[in-house]
Amino acid sequence: xxxxxxxxPILREPPREAEIVSHRLMLRAGxxxxxxxxxxxxxxxxLRVLNKISAxxxxxxxxxxxxxxxxxxxxxxDLWRESGRYExxxxxxxxxxxxxxxxxxxxxxxxxxxxEIFRAYVRSxxxxxxxxxxxxxxxxxxxxxxxxxxxxxxxxxxxAYSFDLDQEGARHSYNKMFAAYLRTFNRLGLTAxxxxxxxxxxxxxxxxxxxxxxxxxxxxxxCDKAILDLPVPPADTNFDDAAGLQAIFDAYTxxxxxxxxxxxxxxxxxxxxxxxxxxxxxxxxxIFYFGTKYSAPMKALVAGPDxxxxxxxxxxxGIGPSRLVAALIEASHDEAGIVWPDAIAPFNVALLSLKxxxxxxxxxxxxxxxxxxxxxxxxLYDDREERPGAKFATADLIGAPWQVLxxxxxxxxxxxxxKRRATGERTLASIEDAVAQLTA
Amino acid sequence: xxxxxxxxPILREPPREAEIVSHRLMLRAGxxxxxxxxxxxxxxxxLRVLNKISAxxxxxxxxxxxxxxxxxxxxxxDLWRESGRYExxxxxxxxxxxxxxxxxxxxxxxxxxxxEIFRAYVRSxxxxxxxxxxxxxxxxxxxxxxxxxxxxxxxxxxxAYSFDLDQEGARHSYNKMFAAYLRTFNRLGLTAxxxxxxxxxxxxxxxxxxxxxxxxxxxxxxCDKAILDLPVPPADTNFDDAAGLQAIFDAYTxxxxxxxxxxxxxxxxxxxxxxxxxxxxxxxxxIFYFGTKYSAPMKALVAGPDxxxxxxxxxxxGIGPSRLVAALIEASHDEAGIVWPDAIAPFNVALLSLKxxxxxxxxxxxxxxxxxxxxxxxxLYDDREERPGAKFATADLIGAPWQVLxxxxxxxxxxxxxKRRATGERTLASIEDAVAQLTA
Numbered sequence: 107x108x109x110x111x112x113x114x115p116i117l118r119e120p121p122r123e124a125e126i127v128s129h130r131l132m133l134r135a136g137x138x139x140x141x142x143x144x145x146x147x148x149x150x151x152x153l154r155v156l157n158k159i160s161a162x163x164x165x166x167x168x169x170x171x172x173x174x175x176x177x178x179x180x181x182x183x184d185l186w187r188e189s190g191r192y193e194x195x196x197x198x199x200x201x202x203x204x205x206x207x208x209x210x211x212x213x214x215x216x217x218x219x220x221x222e223i224f225r226a227y228v229r230s231x232x233x234x235x236x237x238x239x240x241x242x243x244x245x246x247x248x249x250x251x252x253x254x255x256x257x258x259x260x261x262x263x264x265x266a267y268s269f270d271l272d273q274e275g276a277r278h279s280y281n282k283m284f285a286a287y288l289r290t291f292n293r294l295g296l297t298a299x300x301x302x303x304x305x306x307x308x309x310x311x312x313x314x315x316x317x318x319x320x321x322x323x324x325x326x327x328x329c330d331k332a333i334l335d336l337p338v339p340p341a342d343t344n345f346d347d348a349a350g351l352q353a354i355f356d357a358y359t360x361x362x363x364x365x366x367x368x369x370x371x372x373x374x375x376x377x378x379x380x381x382x383x384x385x386x387x388x389x390x391x392x393i394f395y396f397g398t399k400y401s402a403p404m405k406a407l408v409a410g411p412d413x414x415x416x417x418x419x420x421x422x423x424g425i426g427p428s429r430l431v432a433a434l435i436e437a438s439h440d441e442a443g444i445v446w447p448d449a450i451a452p453f454n455v456a457l458l459s460l461k462x463x464x465x466x467x468x469x470x471x472x473x474x475x476x477x478x479x480x481x482x483x484x485x486l487y488d489d490r491e492e493r494p495g496a497k498f499a500t501a502d503l504i505g506a507p508w509q510v511l512x513x514x515x516x517x518x519x520x521x522x523x524x525k526r527r528a529t530g531e532r533t534l535a536s537i538e539d540a541v542a543q544l545t546a
Numbered sequence: 547x548x549x550x551x552x553x554x555p556i557l558r559e560p561p562r563e564a565e566i567v568s569h570r571l572m573l574r575a576g577x578x579x580x581x582x583x584x585x586x587x588x589x590x591x592x593l594r595v596l597n598k599i600s601a602x603x604x605x606x607x608x609x610x611x612x613x614x615x616x617x618x619x620x621x622x623x624d625l626w627r628e629s630g631r632y633e634x635x636x637x638x639x640x641x642x643x644x645x646x647x648x649x650x651x652x653x654x655x656x657x658x659x660x661x662e663i664f665r666a667y668v669r670s671x672x673x674x675x676x677x678x679x680x681x682x683x684x685x686x687x688x689x690x691x692x693x694x695x696x697x698x699x700x701x702x703x704x705x706a707y708s709f710d711l712d713q714e715g716a717r718h719s720y721n722k723m724f725a726a727y728l729r730t731f732n733r734l735g736l737t738a739x740x741x742x743x744x745x746x747x748x749x750x751x752x753x754x755x756x757x758x759x760x761x762x763x764x765x766x767x768x769c770d771k772a773i774l775d776l777p778v779p780p781a782d783t784n785f786d787d788a789a790g791l792q793a794i795f796d797a798y799t800x801x802x803x804x805x806x807x808x809x810x811x812x813x814x815x816x817x818x819x820x821x822x823x824x825x826x827x828x829x830x831x832x833i834f835y836f837g838t839k840y841s842a843p844m845k846a847l848v849a850g851p852d853x854x855x856x857x858x859x860x861x862x863x864g865i866g867p868s869r870l871v872a873a874l875i876e877a878s879h880d881e882a883g884i885v886w887p888d889a890i891a892p893f894n895v896a897l898l899s900l901k902x903x904x905x906x907x908x909x910x911x912x913x914x915x916x917x918x919x920x921x922x923x924x925x926l927y928d929d930r931e932e933r934p935g936a937k938f939a940t941a942d943l944i945g946a947p948w949q950v951l952x953x954x955x956x957x958x959x960x961x962x963x964x965k966r967r968a969t970g971e972r973t974l975a976s977i978e979d980a981v982a983q984l985t986a
Contacts, residue, residue: 113613113678115667139663141618141625142650147663148616150678156616173553176588176596178581178700179619179683180640180652185581197645200620202652205637205687210582212620212642212652223579223587227555238553238590243619243683247645260618 107453108475109488113150116500126322128435129254131444135504137431144251144259151504152431154452154484156262159427159434160241162293162449163264170286170345172237172266177219179243183209185218188404200245200259212245217400217422220267224418225406231271234408234418235279239266241427255428256324256388256436262428268421271410273397276419280312280395281351283423285339287316287391288358290425292338295447296437298390299333301363315365316391320436323386328374330361331381388433395421444505445528453486455544456506460494460513470512470522473537481545502527508544547893548915549928553590556940566762568875569694571884575944577871584691584699591944592871594892594924596702599867599874600681602733602889603704610726610785612677612706617659619683623649625658628844640685640699652685657840657862660707664858665846671711674848674858675719679706681867695868696764696828696876702868708861711850713837716859720752720835721791723863725779727756727831728798730865732778735887736877738830739773741803755805756831760876763826768814770801771821828873835861884945885968893926895984896946900934900953910952910962913977921985942967948984 115136124130132138137152148156164174180202186192192199192211200212213219220238228236241264251259268279284300291298296318303315317327339354362377364370365387374382400406401417408418438445448454457474461467475487486506488497494513501509511523521534524543535543555576564570572578577592588596604614620642626632632639632651640652653659660678668676681704691699708719724740731738736758743755757767779794802817804810805827814822840846841857848858878885888894895918899911915927926946928937934953941949951963961974964983975983 111611113615113667113676136667139666141659141662142620142622142648145618145620147618147659149663150613150615153614153616171551173590174593175553175590176593178585178587180582180585180685180700182582200642200644202640202642204640205689208582219581219587222581223589226579227553227576236553245620249645260620 107486109486110490112486114504115149116503124254126253126256126436127439128256128432131435131439131503132254132432135444138255144248146255146258146260151452155431155450156427158450158452159294159430160262160264163290163425163427164241166286166290166293167239167264167266170237170282172239174240175238176240176242177213177216179212179245180210181213181219183211185222186211189218189400190403191218198246198248200247214244214246216240216265217267218404221400221404221406221420224269225404228269229409231408231410235268235270235275237266237268237279237282239264254432256432258428261426264425264427266423268423270419271408273419276395276397276421278348278351280393280421281348281355282345283393283421284314284358285343285345285351285354287393287425288338288354291316291318291390293449294430294434295449296390296434297334299327299329299363300358301327301329301365302359302368303365303392304367312395314393315389317365317387318390318433318437319385320388320433321386322436323388325387325389326366327364327385327387328369329363329383330377331383333358333361333363388436390430390433391425393421393423442499443503446505446507448507451505451507453484453504453506455483455485455508455510456501456504457485457487457510458494458497458501458512459487459489460497460511462489462491464514466517467512467514470517470537474510474512474522474540477541478544481541483544510540510544547926549926550930552926554944555589556943564694566693566696566876567879568696568872571875571879572694572872575884578695584688586695586698586700591892595871595890596867598890598892599734599870600702600704603730603865603867604681606726606730606733607679607704607706610677610722612679614680615678616680616682617653617656619652619685620650621653621659623651625662626651629658629840630843631658638686638688640687654684654686656680656705657707658844661840661844661846661860664709665844668709669849671848671850675708675710675715677706677708677719677722679704694872696872698868701866704865704867706863708863710859711848713859716835716837716861718788718791720833720861721788721795722785723833723861724754724798725783725785725791725794727833727865728778731756731758731830733889734870734874735889736830736874737774739767739769739803740798741767741769741805742799742808743805743832744807752835754833755829757805757827758830758873758877759825760828760873761826762876763828765827765829766806767804767825767827768809769803769823770817771823773798773801773803828876830870830873831865833861833863883943886945886947888947891945891947893924893944893946895923895925895948895950896941896944897925897927897950898934898937898941898952899927899929900937900951902929902931904954906957907952907954910957910977914950914952914962914980917981918984921981923984950980950984
């Protein structure tokens with residue numbers, strides 16, 4: 107992408123309303139714009155990150171055997187009356203009346219709708235296990251939305267729903283998501299710790315939050331350092347192997363780890379003091395097993411091998427890609443701006459022409475731009491008529507993992523400069539070597 | 547995808563409520579499920595088609611230089627008061643009150659919001675031209691939603707918005723979209739005819755609908771057959787070449803073509819009778835130039851080279867991917883089911899095991915499934931314990947362009963059978979040749 111033809115509205119001044127660093131940086135870097143309280147437009151660079159995160163989430167859901175569909179945003183109130191949640195959900199639910207005065211709502215979550223879909227088609231244990239997910243915009247009418255997309259009203263969520271004949275099957279399904287989440291966050295460049303959690307208004311008796319450590323995190327968490335050293339399930343994990351997945355679950359849930367709500371100071375004191383970690387955390391995922399909480403009242407029944415019908419056992423599994431954009435920035439930034447992990451950077455390379463109009467510089471930039479783009483590298487080519495200082499500041503702010511600086515002086519020696527954003531380390535390389543290094 | 551692990555809820559009986567063939571087939575083939583009047587869930591196979599259509603739309607928008615962002619679904623009523631459309635839009639607009647009694651709405655379109663984004667950041671002609679688009683769910687509260695996703699209330703739309711300093715620039719931007727739309731529909735396997743259109747409530751003075759011919763179309767259209775033989779702009783079309791794009795526009799708008807609303811019987815009579823086409827059509831895209839209709843009241847001003855500020859000239863450009871799924875089926879089906887064009891088929895190949903459990907058949911199917919998947923072919927492998935007749939019917943219904951039939955008899959001679967869905971033509975091939983042919 108040539109910056110002269112892109113839409114990257116950088117703000118010079120840190121916006122006053124932003125209380126946390128990710129919100130400030132997302133506004134300054136032209137990633138989002140607030141359209142109403144807690145409602146944001148995703149500007150082109152913000153959308154690129156959001157899409158890269160969603161793609162990784164999707165790949166890992168698919169790997170685990172979950173199947174993607176897409177439910178609508180607007181739901182019927184009647185559906186929620188079946189589960190009893192229509193009245194219970196309170197003011198966070200955005201309630202709507204259509205032109206025929208039917209009561210509708212903007213979905214804050216989809217347990218009821220997916221249960222309705224399931225019961226319409228599935229009757230037998232032979233069609234189980236089943237895990238259906240979607241990545242869709244949700245709305246929760248927070249009384250005081252804040253922190254940008256970290257706690258917004260309209261937000262993107264991946265929510266998966268598992269269906270099993272019994273608790274044993276449901277436990278296997280739960281463990282599939284548990285392992286898929288460990289892989290997902292690891293691929294995003296995050297260390298996420300599963301912590302036993304309250305089940306809250308969704309209900310149920312087995313639930314974990316996935317928490318990443320960040321000094322600006324919203325809540326206090328406590329854990330045994332041992333959990334940070336556990337291996338992440340590999341790409342070839344066999345998700346059909348119930349015992350193997352249970353072993354992963356057991357390994358991750360044996361060391362102490364708890365949010366402040368579930369904290370047990372006495373148990374934590376048993377952890378050797380050099381391994382006690384007490385830190386701030388950000389919740390980036392939440393998984394629940396809730397049995398027949400929805401299937402029983404909504405009559406989502408399946409016949410078992412014995413021919414007897416019984417309510418299906420369900421779980422739900424959420425990750426918020428829009429919130430993750432902010433969480434990733436909270437976990438990875440410095441004074442100059444964002445430092446994107448390679449896997450989800452909006453652009454892998456910022457290519458800076460330090461003297462547009464100089465024919466050698468222009469030619470070198472074009473060569474690099476074409477060669478990298480042809481190899482599938484996302485390049486933002488800063489071809490604007492701007493001073494080098496402004497270009498350096500923009501490149502640091504938007505956080506591409508690599509910068510390539512092309513100026514007449516080093517080019518006279520046949521070199522361009524490569525700068526690693528995270529470390530600031532700079533090296534000189536020929537154009538050919540630069541391409542090789544950036545596509546390695 | 548192994549069908550035994552997929553979620554493809556085929557209906558045996560044609561559903562009574564469906565009045566048109568695409569709606570019937572989408573319900574029967576397990577592509578969609580109605581959740582409320584005019585509101586559908588996209589089941590896994592339906593979502594695959596929707597995503598493939600959106601991907602082609604996106605590629606062609608990007609090729610033309612348009613830049614993707616993503617605006618939220620929920621908008622503030624105040625924004626629409628600035629343009630004067632809040633009252634004017636009527637009951638089709640889904641109006642919402644949030645917990646703080648602020649008036650909001652579910653966006654039916656985004657002229658106001660994109661104008662707000664533009665004016666927040668862009669001040670100078672040097673940042674023009676600019677074309678920003680998104681692919682987002684919209685809501686129009688139709689009084690009587692019908693025809694499935696052809697006229698639903700919640701629907702997916704790609705809407706692009708162009709910004710130029712003056713009418714000449716805006717004409718160039720309009721022609722970019724005109725050419726991009728010709729390419730888009732052609733890649734989807736459709737012949738779309740641009741027809742001069744009423745501008746309707748969006749306003750403006752230059753507008754074309756893109757209409758595909760289908761015997762089940764909603765409206766009557768008239769055109770000169772010559773338009774059907776015009777070349778489609780190639781992939782290397784230079785979108786910066788204003789004269790070249792104008793020539794494409796002129797070539798397509800010279801032969802007679804009009805919807806019934808704009809029909810001029812006298813002019814049509816001038817077309818040689820053997821070239822007169824009168825047919826049914828389905829609208830699949832709509833483009834508008836509307837000048838300063840929104841920028842003037844909303845004060846989206848840019849300074850020209852003379853330093854004078856003036857309202858920016860705008861156009862908007864819509865394609866409905868969700869409606870296109872239905873339109874494609876209307877244009878391509880037979881008595882047995884859907885016949886997908888190759889480019890947007892949910893699965894390119896239906897692989898039918900005619901005797902699961904037979905070790906030679908199982909081995910051949912596995913070999914084919916792995917080889918084709920590894921080469922990027924989307925394969926639906928029907929590995930279920932079902933009679934061949936049921937598998938043939940399912941494969942025909944869901945319309946994969948190719949079927950591969952693997953049975954013990956032909957396999958004894960080292961062959962599998964390839965069937966082209968559109969023609970019914972069958973040929974025998976070795977496994978190796980089948981893979982070669984299906985990945986050619």
